[in-house]
Amino acid sequence: MTDGDRRLHLNAFLMAPGHHDAAWRHPSSRPDRATDVAYFQELARTAERGRLDSIFFADGLAVWHRVGSNVSGGLEPLTLLSAIAVATERIGLIATASTTFNEPFTLARLFASLDHISGGRAGWNIVTSGNTAEAHNFNLDEHVPHAVRYERAAEFVEVAAKLWDSWADDAVLLDVAGGRYADPDRVRPIDHAGTHFKVRGPLNVQRPPQGRPLLVQAGSSEDGREFAARHAEAVFTAQQTLADGQTFYKDVKTRAERLGRDPGGVKILPGICPILGSTEEEARRLERELTDLQVLDYGLAQLSSMLNTDLADVPLDAPVPEHLLPAEDDVNGNKSRFTLVSELARRDRLTVREIIARLGGGRGHRVVTGTPEQVADQMEEWFREGAADGFNVMPPVLPTGLEDFVDHVVPVLQRRGLFRTEYTGRTLREHYGLPRPPGN
C-alpha cells in the first residue's frame, strides 16, 4: 500500500452512558440500559453502519470507589461481545481481559470461542490490572508489583499464542467413512513450562478463524511500551498534544522495528473524545452542560484513584499539594494516567476543580470540541503528521455521541478519502490490514 492509499482505522470505545463522567445525567444518555444487551447491540450496529473497524469494552475486576455517583455494575465483556457478535456481521469485537487474574488456558479458550462465534472478529486488549481493589478480589492483600505483572503478561501471551496454534489449520479431517474426525498428529500439546505457567495443552477449541485474535494493548509506561512493541498489533493511548502523540508514535514504532517487527504491523490509536455540534457554539454548549452536571465527589474519587491517594480533604480551588503527587516510579497502577495528571498539576498549575473538569471528558484522553469538519481536521492532522494510524473514538454521551460521529464525522473522513466507504474484509485482522498468523 502506498502512503496515498493509507486509511484511518477507527475503534468505537463503548461504555454504558458515554465517556464524559457526567454523561449518565445528560438527557440524551440511557443510564437505565446499562445491563441491557439490546442497547449494546444497537450501539454496535451503529458503529457497523459507519464501517468502523471495531468496538471495544474496557474492563476492571472491581467496583471502584463511590459506586453511587456514576453508572457501575454492567456486563462482562466476553459474554456481552458474544451476544453482540450474533447481532452484527462485520465489525470487530475487542474485549479487555487481565493477565494477572486469569489463567492462559481459560482466556485463550474464551477468545478462541468468541473468534469462532463472530467468524473471525475477536480482539483482546491485554491489561495487567493496575488497581489494588482488584487484587483484593483475588486472594491478595497487596497488589502484584508492576514489573512482575508485565513479566507474567509476556509469558501469558506466549502461552496463549501456543494454545491458539495447537490445532493446525487443517487438523479437522471430517473423514466420516474412515472414522477420523481430526488428525491427532495435527493437534499437539504445547508442553509449556515457564516461570509463571505450566500448561500441557492442546487447547480444547479448534484454531480460531483469525488464527489468533487481534492483540491490543494500552500500557504507556516503559514496561507497557516495550510490551506493546513486542506483542501488540494495535495500541490504545492517551495523548493530549500533537507533539506528544508524534513522540509516542515514533517511540513505539521504533521499538517494534528494533525487535524485528514491521512497524506497520503496530497500529497506534490515540483516544479522542469528540464533543460535536452542528456549530462550534452548539458543541461548546454541550460541553458546558456536561461540565455543569459533573458530581464533584465522583471526580475527586477518580482523581484520587489515578494518583493512588485520598484527596477528599484537599481544598478544591487550590493546586494539588506537591506531597500528594508521588514520583512515577512509586506508582504501581496506571502510570500513563498518572503522568498526565501530574503534568496538569505541576506544569499547568491547575486547581483540583479545574483538573476534575478537564478529566471529565475523556478521563485523560484528548477532548476535541467542535463541528464534524473541525473534528475531522484534527484527526486528519494527527494521521498525516505521524501521530496516529487511526483513533480510539470515545463518544462523550451514548448513544447520541456515536450516532453523531457515524452520521457526520465519518462522511467527512470518507469524502476526504481517509476512511473506507465499504468493508473490504470480513475479519478484524482484515479491517486493520494485519496478516493472519500462520499455523503450525
Place this chain on the structure above:
Amino acid sequence: MTDGDRRLHLNAFLMAPGHHDAAWRHPSSRPDRATDVAYFQELARTAERGRLDSIFFADGLAVWHRVGSNVSGGLEPLTLLSAIAVATERIGLIATASTTFNEPFTLARLFASLDHISGGRAGWNIVTSGNTAEAHNFNLDEHVPHAVRYERAAEFVEVAAKLWDSWADDAVLLDVAGGRYADPDRVRPIDHAGTHFKVRGPLNVQRPPQGRPLLVQAGSSEDGREFAARHAEAVFTAQQTLADGQTFYKDVKTRAERLGRDPGGVKILPGICPILGSTEEEARRLERELTDLQVLDYGLAQLSSMLNTDLADVPLDAPVPEHLLPAEDDVNGNKSRFTLVSELARRDRLTVREIIARLGGGRGHRVVTGTPEQVADQMEEWFREGAADGFNVMPPVLPTGLEDFVDHVVPVLQRRGLFRTEYTGRTLREHYGLPRPPGN
C-alpha cells in the same frame, strides 16, 4: 402444588453431534457444524419450541485422549450461551464451569452477566473437574485430591452467592437529578476470608435478574451427594434401573431435608438417551446403525479414561481384568461413572467390547430405545415411582434426535398432563418452580 399438579422438568443436554459416540458418523448428524454458533441457536430454538425448561452444555478443561476419532474442540459454554440467549426468549441456559480451575469473582461475574443478557435464564452446573489432563493445563503435575476439590467447591459456591447478593435488589437508584446512580450503602463488600479464598467484593455486576443463577450439580460420590443436598437446586445423574433411580432420589432428598432444606427445592433429573423410531423396529435399526459406526479405539480410550487406566492392550472379547478395576476409594475422578462400569464388568461380566457398545449410547446414562409412546411410558414410570422430577434428555444424534423428541415425545407427555403446553414463567427458576433467593 398438589401431587396431581406435579409436572415433569425437561433439560436438553446438547453436544455437537449428539450423545452416541458414533453420532458424528451418522448421516443425520452435522459434525461439520461443531463450531457454528447458528447450529446451536437452532438447537436451542427447537428445545424452546418444545417448551423445555432448559438446555445444557457439559464442559471439560482439556482435550481428551484420541482427539482424532470423535468431534472435539468446540465452543466454550458461557460465550456460546450468551450468543444463544439473544436468539431465544424463554428457555433456560445452563453452563458447566469448574470450581477447581476458576476464581469465584470471575465465575460469579460471568454467570451474573449471562443472567442479565438472558433476562434471568442462567444456570450453573458446578463441577470440580475430575481429570488429570485438566490439572496439566493449570500449572499442576498431579490432580487436586477429590476431598480437597469438594471442600474448595463448597467455599467457592459460598463466595459466589455472597457476590451475587452484594448488590441489593434496589441498589440502583437512577436518581439523575440528585446525582446518585446507586446507593453505596446497598452495594456492600463481602469481606470473605476463608481457607481457599479471600475476596473483598462487591461484585462489579448488578444483582442478576434471578438473584442467583440456578445451581445444578452432577456428582454422585458421597462428597458429590452431600454437596448436591446442600447446594444444588437441580441434580443431573446417571441411573440405569428404576430401583437405582429410586434409591438415589430418596437419598438426595433425605440428605437435603436433614440439612433443613425443602426436598422439593432439589429437582432430580436422571439422564435419558432416547433412541426413537415410529416403530420399535425402526428405533432398534437406528440403534444398530449407531453401534456399527462406533470407532473401537475411541470406545477403548473413553473406557480407559473412566477407569483411569490404559486398556489399549487388553483382549476385546474377554472381561476387563480384575486388577484394572480399582476400588472406588482410589478413584480421583468421575466416581459415578466408575461405579457403573465396575458393575457392568464385575456383576454382569460383560466383555470389553460389550461394555463399549453399552456405553456408546449415553456414556453411562440410561438408553431407552422405542417409539415415542414407549419412551414416554418409561419417563412417566420413573416420574410417578419416585425416581425422577424430570429428565436430562440426551439425544443420541443431533439435530434429528432433539427434533424427534420435541415433535413426538413432548406431545405425548403433554397429552398425559405431565408436561407444560406453554411457558408460564420467564426465568429458569420459574420454569423449575424454584424461588428467587432474597437479596440482602
